[in-house]
Amino acid sequence: MSAGLTSEAFPPVHRNVRGRWAPIYLSPILHSPERLVIAVAVVGDDGFHVEAANALNRLECLYGGAADTAIFAAQVALDELHHSLLQYGEAALKQGGLVFSGVEIGEVRDGEALSLSEIGRLWMSAISSLYRFVPEEADAAISVEGSRDQPQDRLPILVLSQVTEQAPKLGQYFSDEIRNQRLRRLPGRAARISIDYAGPRFVANFATLGSGAPAGSVDRIKRKMFDLKVKQDNESFGLFGARPYEMILFTPQFNTPFLSDRQTDRLGEAIHDLTEQSKREGFALQALHDVPEISRRVVTAETLSQ
Numbered sequence: 001m002s003a004g005l006t007s008e009a010f011p012p013v014h015r016n017v018r019g020r021w022a023p024i025y026l027s028p029i030l031h032s033p034e035r036l037v038i039a040v041a042v043v044g045d046d047g048f049h050v051e052a053a054n055a056l057n058r059l060e061c062l063y064g065g066a067a068d069t070a071i072f073a074a075q076v077a078l079d080e081l082h083h084s085l086l087q088y089g090e091a092a093l094k095q096g097g098l099v100f101s102g103v104e105i106g107e108v109r110d111g112e113a114l115s116l117s118e119i120g121r122l123w124m125s126a127i128s129s130l131y132r133f134v135p136e137e138a139d140a141a142i143s144v145e146g147s148r149d150q151p152q153d154r155l156p157i158l159v160l161s162q163v164t165e166q167a168p169k170l171g172q173y174f175s176d177e178i179r180n181q182r183l184r185r186l187p188g189r190a191a192r193i194s195i196d197y198a199g200p201r202f203v204a205n206f207a208t209l210g211s212g213a214p215a216g217s218v219d220r221i222k223r224k225m226f227d228l229k230v231k232q233d234n235e236s237f238g239l240f241g242a243r244p245y246e247m248i249l250f251t252p253q254f255n256t257p258f259l260s261d262r263q264t265d266r267l268g269e270a271i272h273d274l275t276e277q278s279k280r281e282g283f284a285l286q287a288l289h290d291v292p293e294i295s296r297r298v299v300t301a302e303t304l305s306q
Contacts, residue, residue, distance in 0.1 A: 016112045019044035019119050022093045023106040023127060024081065028063060028070040030102055037128035038074045038103075040120045041081060042111065043090040050085070051120025052078055053130035056219075072222045077103040079193075079226075153220065155250050155291070156196045156206045157181060162295035170302060173199040193227045202301035203231065203243050206294065209251045209270060209287070218270055221249065225274070229281045245283035247274070248297060253289050 024039040036059075039052045056074060059067040084092035093108050111119040125133035156178045164171040171179065174197050197204045205224040210217045225247050232245050251271065254264050271287050278285035288294050 017044055017046075017115060017119075018110065018112045019116050020090055020093065020108050021111045021119055021123060022108045023123075024078065025104050025106055026070065026074050026077075027102040027104075028059070028067075036130060037124070038130060039078055039081075040123045040127075041085065041093060041105070042116045042119045043085065043093060044116045047116065048085045048089070049116040049120050050078060050082055051117065051124045051131075053124070053128055055130050055132045058130055068218050068222070071219050072226075073103060075219075075223055076226055081105075153206075153208050155208045155294075158291045159197075159206055159294050159298065162291055163298050166295060167299045167302070170199060170299065173197055193230050194224075195227060195231055196224075197298060198231075199243075199298075199302050201243055202246070202298065203228070204246045204248050204298065204301075206248050206250070209249045209267065209274075218274070221247065221274060222277075225278060225281065225285075228283055232281075232283060244301065246297075246301075247278055247283065247285045248294055249274070249285065249287045250291065250294060251287045251289060 019042045021040055021042040023037045024041060025035040026038045027033075027035050037053070038056070039050055042049045042051070053074070056071045057067075059070055063070060081092065090108075093105055111123065113119040113122055121133060124131040156174070160171060160174045160178050163174075175195060177194070178196060195203060196206050205228050207221045207224050208217060209221060228245050228247060235243070249271070251267065254268065271285075275285045275287075286294075286297060288297065
């Protein structure tokens with residue numbers, strides 16, 4: 001009796017895809033020849049992928065407090081690249097410099113793998129010291145649970161809960177991610193602008209500034225401030241007209257017993273620097289000390305304007 005063979009008896013054949021890829025370089029020290037690879041951008045027939053450095057916190061070992069500026073420049077530049085790729089495709093890789101001096105696009109090369117994202121992963125793991133290789137299936141799990149190095153900030157979800165208790169109708173103005181109890185995108189991953197709350201009379205992003213103002217907290221706050229700035233600049237016309245914008249921080253009080261003098265100093269310096277930056281960008285920054293206070297700020301900003 002002969003055994004019948006069917007297509008199911010053979011493993012599936014995976015066809016590789018081809019793409020054009022380029023490294024994205026960061027020069028942390030202006031006018032220095034030193035360069036670090038912060039991403040690999042890949043373009044193919046069916047789209048593009050930007051595989052960003054997922055271990056930018058390693059810059060703190062080299063540059064200390066000055067790493068914040070380098071990390072912020074890297075993330076803003078990758079956002080600019082993302083939008084440029086959407087508009088121009090592969091031609092965006094040939095434009096060279098990006099919005100920040102010290103960030104540039106390297107030589108464009110050919111690559112091949114199972115997917116465009118796989119091309120980016122393989123090359124980033126080969127050429128970047130700011131990248132930790134994570135298999136695709138593990139990366140999918142992390143995207144749900146949050147980054148292991150930088151836990152996701154649950155503050156926006158807590159604010160939503162308390163705001164809806166005080167004014168249920170305002171819940172609809174929180175982002176879909178927050179209303180569906182999903183956490184924000186992974187740090188270091190190029191993505192679209194994200195706003196936590198955009199009501200008829202008030203727009204805000206929320207973030208926690210941890211004890212001693214760790215670099216990870218400051219980095220995420222600067223990222224959210226950039227998102228506010230972009231949305232504010234784009235809101236020249238529209239249904240709502242001009243609305244006040246605010247970056248609202250949850251911070252410990254300076255007289256909290258568990259803060260050391262050094263942590264208090266760093267926290268104060270971070271709040272001062274972030275406040276000055278928010279003024280330059282044209283919106284306010286509020287440093288508040290508990291979730292109810294933040295929630296009342298949102299409700300008050302909406303109701304007092306009516």
